[in-house]
Amino acid sequence: MLASRGAIIAATDDDVxxxxxxxxxLVRPFARPDVMAxxxxxxxxxxxxxxxxxxxAYGGLGRGYDVREFxxxxxxxxxxxxxxxxxxxxxxxxxxxxxVFADPRIGMFDEGLGAGTPAGVAEDTxxxxxxLKAGYTLAYEPSAWVSHRHRRDxxxxxxxxxxxxxxxxxxxxxxxxxxxxxxxxLHIVIGLPRGxxxxxxxxxxxxxxxxxSLLLTEVRGHLRGPWAMWQSRKRVRRLxxxxxxxxxxxxxxxxxxxxxxxxPDVRPAGAVRxxxxxxx
Numbered sequence: 001m002l003a004s005r006g007a008i009i010a011a012t013d014d015d016v017x018x019x020x021x022x023x024x025x026l027v028r029p030f031a032r033p034d035v036m037a038x039x040x041x042x043x044x045x046x047x048x049x050x051x052x053x054x055x056x057a058y059g060g061l062g063r064g065y066d067v068r069e070f071x072x073x074x075x076x077x078x079x080x081x082x083x084x085x086x087x088x089x090x091x092x093x094x095x096x097x098x099x100v101f102a103d104p105r106i107g108m109f110d111e112g113l114g115a116g117t118p119a120g121v122a123e124d125t126x127x128x129x130x131x132l133k134a135g136y137t138l139a140y141e142p143s144a145w146v147s148h149r150h151r152r153d154x155x156x157x158x159x160x161x162x163x164x165x166x167x168x169x170x171x172x173x174x175x176x177x178x179x180x181x182x183x184x185x186l187h188i189v190i191g192l193p194r195g196x197x198x199x200x201x202x203x204x205x206x207x208x209x210x211x212x213s214l215l216l217t218e219v220r221g222h223l224r225g226p227w228a229m230w231q232s233r234k235r236v237r238r239l240x241x242x243x244x245x246x247x248x249x250x251x252x253x254x255x256x257x258x259x260x261x262x263x264p265d266v267r268p269a270g271a272v273r274x275x276x277x278x279x280x
Contacts (some may be wrong), residue, residue: 010095015149017045025144026095036100036136037128039089041065050148051157054184057210058161061148063089068140074220075132082172082187085128088138094124105134111236113170118231120163121223122171127174161214162221169225170232192222 012018022040029035042061075083075134101108106127114123128138151157169192172184193243199215202208 001086004098007098008095009098011091011093012146013092013148016092017040017147017149019145022144022146025141026093029139029141030095030097032100032137032139034137035069035139036097036131037061037138038095038144039138039140040093040146041142042090042093042148043145045147045149047150049152051152051154053209054211054214055150055157055160055209058214060150061090062094063087063140063142065142067142070128070132070138070140070154071131072135075129078183080183080186081191082175082181082183083129085125085132086122086168088125088128089140091124093144094150096127100131100136103134106130108242110174111241112229112232113167113174117235118228119167119170120228121167122174125171126174128182129171130181133179138220154208158214161217162224165218165221166225166228169222170229173226173229188222188225264268 008030010023010026026038026040029038041063044052044056044060044062048054070088078084100106107130109123110126111117111123113119113126114121131138142241151160171186172188173182175181196219199208199210200212203210203212
């Protein structure tokens with residue numbers, strides 16, 4: 001991010017293939033000034049192995065074919081459950097206004113989360129959390145699709161799901177201790193066990209092909225989540241941040257004032273289905 005020079009920063013992964021019109025479709029929602037982030041659909045490149053099929057049964061990375069928007073109203077709608085920002089997409093297919101990283105309410109990606117850290121993942125979901133909490137809009141644009149190469153073998157998939165699970169807990173602990181959001185604690189204590197029970201029931205009723213061995217991998221990852229998060233925070237304290245969180249000014253961009261308010265919605269009513277009153 002610090003090396004970027006443009007007003008919009010697009011992100012993808014090294015195991016993703018993008019079509020020729022990907023960037024054009026991804027940046028289209030930025031025509032509205034209140035949109036600070038855009039995510040797109042992620043399709044499987046291939047489903048040739050049992051592991052690749054199991055990852056899709058797990059939930060995959062795609063988020064459907066409906067155009068949606070997520071606002072501060074959607075963020076506030078959740079009273080007794082965590083805000084499901086993990087359902088908004090991933091940095092495998094996303095773009096951001098560079099100025100959002102200069103907003104002191106948001107800052108850069110949390111270096112205690114994400115690939116290469118003990119926590120494993122969730123730097124993107126926490127960034128989405130902070131963007132919505134600050135009052136901005138995140139748009140989901142399914143026409144900006146990419147193809148993702150899922151892990152082909154069981155060992156690689158287990159490692160991935162273990163990291164996902166540990167990072168998921170790390171994300172909720174971050175919102176709990178960093179933002180004072182008790183909804184994260186409720187999700188760890190109540191939401192995750194309910195999710196396990198639901199998967200067991202779906203499997204028992206033959207409505208799912210998701211292997212129980214992978215569910216156990218998830219449970220183990222969730223249980224080690226607090227330890228992984230503690231190790232990640234220790235690592236950041238030891239190595240330091242790449243830049244002061246919340247005070248970074250990207251080249252050519254002025255820092256955003258904490259009192260700044262998002263621009264009004266200028267799109268005609270009915271242009272898209274907004275997701276600002278309920279999770280839908």
